[in-house]
Amino acid sequence: AALPEVLPLLLSCLSASEIEVSQCTMAFLHAYVGRLRKLLPSREQLAAHADHLQQLLLVMARKSVHPEDYCFDAEDEAEEAFNSYRREMATLFKGISRLHASLAQLFVRSMLSSTLDSLASVPWGHVEVSLWLLYQLGEGLPEAAIRDKGGVFSTMMTSLLASPASAHHHQAVQLLYFEILVRYYRFFLVQPEYLHTALSSFLDGRGLRNPNPVVRQRVCYLILRFVKLTLKVATSHFLAAVSTLTLPLATPPADEPPGLLPSGISPSPPSP
Structure with missing residues (x-):
């Protein structure tokens, strides 16, 4: 009964600029969500x-x-502290x-939609967190939600694929885009x-x-997973596109000397 009076103070603490202060609310919030379940x-x-819950999601985002x-490029104690904090946020989400x-x-759809609509002017961190929330949504997403072609999830995926987010200048956004494609291969x-x-x-x-090279290396791994997971529904056009993999794998990027494959790919051993 006292929750409506307590929640504004709790959200104020969660919103604190100091991570240590914000983290003090986590135990209560986990207990609150668990008890509701x-x-x-x-x-x-x-x-x-x-x-x-809506207010809580907004502050968490x-x-x-x-x-x-x-x-x-050089993650230190401050970066690790934030990563640990965001992992806890992910668990709560x-x-x-x-x-x-x-x-x-x-x-998530509301955040993603507003972000993609103003992609050119939105700070990269806000773009990244919109994709991050979409990625985190996957672990608890029912199969029916993915299979519903007219559902909320389908709308988010089609909007993302139609947007220029994959060509964003920041590597964190680029990497999350590809991670999302693989996580939601069932789409x-x-x-x-x-x-x-x-x-x-x-x-x-x-x-x-x-x-x-950081993006290239991760994509080399992710594309193998993506093709393997989606091959069962591949069309002739898809298979033709897969066959073109030999070209980018054989031609080195501009910043690598000739004879080297893209970062993360090792040459196949010679046939006996």
Whole structure:
């Protein structure tokens, strides 16, 4: 009964600029979400807490944005502290998405939609966190949600694939885009017409031909997984695109000397 009075103070602490202060709220929030899962089995009972959960999701999204001084090239104690903090945020978000799947999906769709609509002017950290939330949504996403062609999840995936997010300048956004394609490979099994769009991003300057070796190396691994997972619904156009893999693998990127394969790929041993 006292939760409406306590929640604003709790969210204020969660919003604190100091990670240590914000983390002090985590134990209570985990307990709160866990208790709701046990005590409120019906959607009607859960509706009374929807506003609280919506506010919580909003604060969590804001706090999950990378600090401006975050260094990806040389992660130190400050970066590790943030990574640890965001892992805890991810756990809490997954708990909420399992508790109230429709609320979590609508929240992520709203964030993703507003971000993609203003992609050119949105700071990279906000773009990254929108994709990060979409990625985190996957662990608790029901199979039916992925198979629903007219559902919220399908809308998010088609919007992402139609956007220029894969060509974003920041490596964190680029990497998350490809991670999402692999995590949600089941979307492509249901809607194989999007396979060509996805594979094209893997093969061109956004993926295997990316000037950033960190992105190239990760994409080399992810494309193998993606092709393996989606091959069962491959069309002739998809198979033709896969066959073109030999070209980018045989031609080194501009910043690598001739004779080397893209970072992360080892040459096949000679045939006996």
